[in-house]
Amino acid sequence: xxxxxxxxxxxxxxxxxxxxxxxxxxxxxxxxxxxxxxxxxxxxxxxxxxxxxxxxxxxxxxxxxxxxxxxxxxxxxxxxxxxxxxxxxxxxxxxxxxxxxxxxxxxxxxxxxxxxxxxxxxxxxxxxxxxxxxxxxxxxxxxxxxxxxxxxxxxxxxxxxxxxxxxxxxxxxxxxxxxxxxxxxxxxxxxxxxxxxxxxxxxxxxxxxxxxxxxxxxxxxxxxxxxxxxxxxxxxxxxxxxxxxxx
Amino acid sequence: xxxxxxxxxxxxxxxxxxxxxxxxxxxxxxxxxxxxxxxxxxxxxxxxxxxxxxxxxxxxxxxxxxxxxxxxxxxxxxxxxxxxxxxxxxxxxxxxxxxxxxxxxxxxxxxxxxxxxxxxxxxxxxxxxxxxxxxxxxxxxxxxxxxxxxxxxxxxxxxxxxxxxxxxxxxxxxxxxxxxxxxxxxxxxxx
Amino acid sequence: xxxxxxxxxxxxxxxxxxxxxxxxxxxxxxxxxxxxxxxxxxxxxxxxxxxxxxxxxxxxxxxxxxxxxxxxxxxxxxxxxxxxxxxxxxxxxxxxxxxxxxxxxxxxxxxxxxxxxxxxxxxxxxxxxxxxxxxxxxxxxxxxxxxxxxxxxxxxxxxxxxxxxxxxxxxxxxxxxxxxxxxxxxxxxxxxxxxxxxxxxxxxxxxxxxxxxxxxxxxxxxxxxxxxxxxxxxxxxxxxxxxxxxxxxxxxxxxxxxxxxxxxxxxxxxxxxxxxxxxxxxxxxxxxxxxxxxxxxxxxxxxxxxxxxxxxxxxxxxxxxxxxxxxxxxxxxxxxxxxxxxxxxxxxxxxxxxxxxxxxxxxxxxxxxxxxxxxxxxxxxxxxxxxxxxxxxxxxxxxxxxxxxxxxxxxxxxxxxxxxxxxxxxxxxxxxxxxxxxxxxxxxxxxxxxxxxxxxxxxxxxxxxxxxxxxxxxxxxxxxxxxxxxxxxxxxxxxxxxxxxxxxxxxxxxxxxxxxxxxxxxxxxxxxxxxxxxxxxxxxxxxxxxx
Numbered sequence: 001x002x003x004x005x006x007x008x009x010x011x012x013x014x015x016x017x018x019x020x021x022x023x024x025x026x027x028x029x030x031x032x033x034x035x036x037x038x039x040x041x042x043x044x045x046x047x048x049x050x051x052x053x054x055x056x057x058x059x060x061x062x063x064x065x066x067x068x069x070x071x072x073x074x075x076x077x078x079x080x081x082x083x084x085x086x087x088x089x090x091x092x093x094x095x096x097x098x099x100x101x102x103x104x105x106x107x108x109x110x111x112x113x114x115x116x117x118x119x120x121x122x123x124x125x126x127x128x129x130x131x132x133x134x135x136x137x138x139x140x141x142x143x144x145x146x147x148x149x150x151x152x153x154x155x156x157x158x159x160x161x162x163x164x165x166x167x168x169x170x171x172x173x174x175x176x177x178x179x180x181x182x183x184x185x186x187x188x189x190x191x192x193x194x195x196x197x198x199x200x201x202x203x204x205x206x207x208x209x210x211x212x213x214x215x216x217x218x219x220x221x222x223x224x225x226x227x228x229x230x231x232x233x234x235x236x237x238x239x240x241x242x243x244x245x246x247x
Numbered sequence: 248x249x250x251x252x253x254x255x256x257x258x259x260x261x262x263x264x265x266x267x268x269x270x271x272x273x274x275x276x277x278x279x280x281x282x283x284x285x286x287x288x289x290x291x292x293x294x295x296x297x298x299x300x301x302x303x304x305x306x307x308x309x310x311x312x313x314x315x316x317x318x319x320x321x322x323x324x325x326x327x328x329x330x331x332x333x334x335x336x337x338x339x340x341x342x343x344x345x346x347x348x349x350x351x352x353x354x355x356x357x358x359x360x361x362x363x364x365x366x367x368x369x370x371x372x373x374x375x376x377x378x379x380x381x382x383x384x385x386x387x388x389x390x391x392x393x394x395x396x397x398x399x400x401x402x403x404x405x406x407x408x409x410x411x412x413x414x415x416x417x418x419x420x421x422x423x424x425x426x427x428x429x430x431x432x433x434x435x436x437x438x
Numbered sequence: 439x440x441x442x443x444x445x446x447x448x449x450x451x452x453x454x455x456x457x458x459x460x461x462x463x464x465x466x467x468x469x470x471x472x473x474x475x476x477x478x479x480x481x482x483x484x485x486x487x488x489x490x491x492x493x494x495x496x497x498x499x500x501x502x503x504x505x506x507x508x509x510x511x512x513x514x515x516x517x518x519x520x521x522x523x524x525x526x527x528x529x530x531x532x533x534x535x536x537x538x539x540x541x542x543x544x545x546x547x548x549x550x551x552x553x554x555x556x557x558x559x560x561x562x563x564x565x566x567x568x569x570x571x572x573x574x575x576x577x578x579x580x581x582x583x584x585x586x587x588x589x590x591x592x593x594x595x596x597x598x599x600x601x602x603x604x605x606x607x608x609x610x611x612x613x614x615x616x617x618x619x620x621x622x623x624x625x626x627x628x629x630x631x632x633x634x635x636x637x638x639x640x641x642x643x644x645x646x647x648x649x650x651x652x653x654x655x656x657x658x659x660x661x662x663x664x665x666x667x668x669x670x671x672x673x674x675x676x677x678x679x680x681x682x683x684x685x686x687x688x689x690x691x692x693x694x695x696x697x698x699x700x701x702x703x704x705x706x707x708x709x710x711x712x713x714x715x716x717x718x719x720x721x722x723x724x725x726x727x728x729x730x731x732x733x734x735x736x737x738x739x740x741x742x743x744x745x746x747x748x749x750x751x752x753x754x755x756x757x758x759x760x761x762x763x764x765x766x767x768x769x770x771x772x773x774x775x776x777x778x779x780x781x782x783x784x785x786x787x788x789x790x791x792x793x794x795x796x797x798x799x800x801x802x803x804x805x806x807x808x809x810x811x812x813x814x815x816x817x818x819x820x821x822x823x824x825x826x827x828x829x830x831x832x833x834x835x836x837x838x839x840x841x842x843x844x845x846x847x848x849x850x851x852x853x854x855x856x857x858x859x860x861x862x863x864x865x866x867x868x869x870x871x872x873x874x875x876x877x878x879x880x881x882x883x884x885x886x887x888x889x890x891x892x893x894x895x896x897x898x899x900x901x902x903x904x905x906x907x908x909x910x911x912x913x914x915x916x917x918x919x920x921x922x923x924x925x926x927x928x929x930x931x932x933x934x935x936x937x938x939x940x941x942x943x944x945x946x947x948x949x950x951x952x953x954x955x956x957x958x959x960x961x962x963x964x965x966x967x968x969x970x971x972x973x974x975x976x977x978x979x980x981x982x983x984x985x
Contacts, residue, residue, distance in 0.1 A: 065725075065782045076770060088756065170675070186749075
């Protein structure tokens with residue numbers, strides 16, 4: 001059952017994915033057990049107490065259903081306290097340093113990714129510098145911005161290291177979704193939102209948008225790539241090399 | 248069923264209906280007010296214009312005192328209308344006093360809003376102002392509703408006992424108005 | 439027929455809501471076409487919807503998102519809730535409590551007029567420039583504030599619906615409080631009446647929150663305020679000319695403060711119906727009536743403190759998300775109790791598989807499926823995987839479509855003799871039931887798998903753009919065909935209603951039900967009861983008939 005369930009899910013490719021999947025599986029197992037046993041009793045009752053000629057009237061049920069209710073409640077409590085909340089709390093702590101950091105600026109209908117470059121420091125941004133090539137508006141006068149670069153719709157992160165994502169939105173609410181990382185969070189404009197994950201396998205997947213954000217919502221997706229640490233360094237170096245020298 | 252039993256049931260239904268109506272108004276106004284509280288708690292600056300010198304041109308304290316008085320007056324008159332339990336003849340005139348008080352309150356709200364808007368302090372100027380207009384507007388409209396109800400009570404030809412009962416319900420409504428207004432004043436101006 | 443008679447108003451609600459149900463269904467068929475065959479021209483679409491919506495027969499996203507938003511709005515606010523609460527409640531509750539009418543008949547009539555006007559306004563907004571509301575039935579700002587003028591009509595409509603449901607809820611509760619037959623103590627009320635009273639209280643207390651939210655959003659749209667707009671917004675990199683400083687999440691709090699209780703508004707009347715139908719058709723008193731009444735009251739009350747479990751992924755702190763996860767798990771307890779009590783009621787009965795009974799019985803597992811799939815959605819870690827996917831669609835449709843709708847069908851089959859004095863045809867009824875049961879499941883069951891795969895909801899092309907959605911795309915055609923077939927089976931039902939109303943088998947109380955509404959003639963005359971009833975026992979006397 002658990003295996004079957006997992007065969008439908010996107011590949012679990014982050015450090016916490018397995019634990020989240022276990023919560024999902026546990027909830028489904030409990031749900032299935034409850035539903036199946038309930039259904040069995042239901043069908044049994046329908047067959048046994050169907051109207052027949054000469055059917056003798058039965059006696060009402062005793063107190064056993066109350067025990068069943070108590071069992072279901074106990075299962076719920078166990079699920080919440082034993083599985084869901086611990087998993088959630090472990091995610092709530094900040095990522096172990098040093099994390100790879102990246103800014104994602106959402107707008108209708110694109111994910112703009114601002115990389116801090118090798119220095120790991122984000123340069124200032126300013127709306128005045130926003131243009132077709134730079135939807136984020138990096139202020140190149142800021143020394144920290146010399147090695148910053150922006151890619152539209154391409155999110156690349158290193159394997160085996162936590163990535164901390166600073167999310168923001170220019171216009172409406174978007175839903176930042178990395179299915180294989182088990183990451184999904186609303187990007188509400190005006191609110192500082194961060195999320196983090198540690199990819200454990202390399203691969204190429206998608207960034208999705210899970211909140212209705214307008215007519216182009218259905219096509220608001222981006223490339224999401226996890227590369228090995230070396231390949232990621234090479235990628236950053238390559239992108240920085242492409243930057244024009246600051247004026 | 249006897250006529251008395253029928254009348255009892257109607258009274259019970261009316262009273263229940265009124266309490267439910269008041270509860271839904273509390274929820275409505277409460278939602279607006281908690282929206283205001285959330286917005287205010289969530290923003291670093293909350294610049295109401297009268298904190299930056301406007302109050303000199305606008306005798307705010309006097310104005311609030313006036314408006315509070317009108318509602319208080321309506322509560323008192325609706326209490327007399329209910330005859331404090333003892334039905335008396337000639338009550339409709341208290342009804343008209345309630346109407347008058349409500350209309351004065353409403354007119355004053357409209358005047359103040361117009362005066363603010365004329366200074367360029369329109370709802371779209373800032374979120375605090377938007378809250379000011381929404382909360383004041385909600386109270387003003389609800390108060391006007393109370394006046395309309397009082398007109399109805401005044402004009403309806405019913406036996407004195409029934410009118411006294413209507414008066415009692417009207418009084419409950421106006422007491423809620425007083426409470427809402429005091430909460431509004433506290434939230435918008437004092438805290 | 440007096441206009442302010444509760445039976446007239448109830449019927450008017452029923453017929454109008456059924457009309458909106460058809461509208462909501464047709465909207466669904468249109469967007470299901472697009473989901474099954476994305477971008478394929480729909481025959482005659484241009485002729486009906488015009489060049490702006492469907493050039494060359496292809497449904498544009500502009501039109502698609504209107505269809506989706508209005509499907510949800512129409513189904514919830516205009517069809518299912520009015521039918522289940524004001525429709526059935528206004529018609530049946532006075533009868534079930536032995537009253538000759540409503541406490542406030544004129545207010546009830548006014549409620550109906552306001553409801554119909556709001557509904558017409560919302561549906562007519564398709565003809566406005568830019569069409570109807572297109573930001574989902576949830577209308578999240580800032581998107582909804584940027585949307586075309588249909589959204590303003592939506593907000594005005596929602597505000598009016600709040601007024602309407604406040605009036606009818608007030609009337610219903612006051613009627614139950616003051617107009618019960620002599621001897622009808624509270625603990626002798628039929629369970630259906632309890633369900634209606636709790637539902638009315640929910641509407642009365644929760645809807646004002648949405649009205650307040652609608653006032654704020656109207657201000658943002660019409661007066662240019664920024665209650666829901668934070669500073670620094672720019673659309674297509676053009677800064678908005680608003681003051682900013684607002685908070686988009688405030689809308690979500692106010693909206694879900696209504697909309698979660700609204701879920702129970704959809705479900706509780708269904709529980710009430712099922713309780714009535716099960717007892718009468720299985721000849722068995724409710725098992726633990728007192729426990730059930732307590733459970734339904736607890737369910738109603740508790741449903742007002744779970745709203746933010748719809749917002750677990752908005753970046754809220756762990757304390758708050760823990761609180762709402764706990765309240766969510768707690769709210770499942772009374773649901774489990776109710777479902778168990780309903781099933782155990784059948785124990786020792788003699789179950790007659792009439793159409794009404796089949797629908798009522800089918801409600802139980804369908805509601806159960808909707809319930810157990812709510813569990814992984816209510817837990818934050820699995821919510822991360824499933825939030826805003828088709829899994830959510832499957833979950834709430836199981837509660838409302840094969841769930842509540844089946845209960846409503848059960849109600850129609852069960853009380854049709856009460857309303858008309860004639861029975862619906864059983865053979866056509868069973869065809870209607872079997873067809874609906876199979877097709878409903880064929881539509882909604884695949885949605886759970888789509889959700890697990892990770893297909894997001896509200897995608898115009900059903901996920902064509904997404905690599906991960908690829909294996910699920912081909913399921914959409916069979917789901918759409920199932921929806922069409924479901925529609926065909928409803929034609930059987932329609933035919934049954936039309937024919938049986940005139941030529942059905944005459945019947946006064948074909949189920950030998952013992953609740954008070956059957957003590958009145960069928961159909962009940964003005965004033966309902968020939969001799970005012972006096973009650974001397976509980977509502978269900980099926981166990982006694984064996985003694």
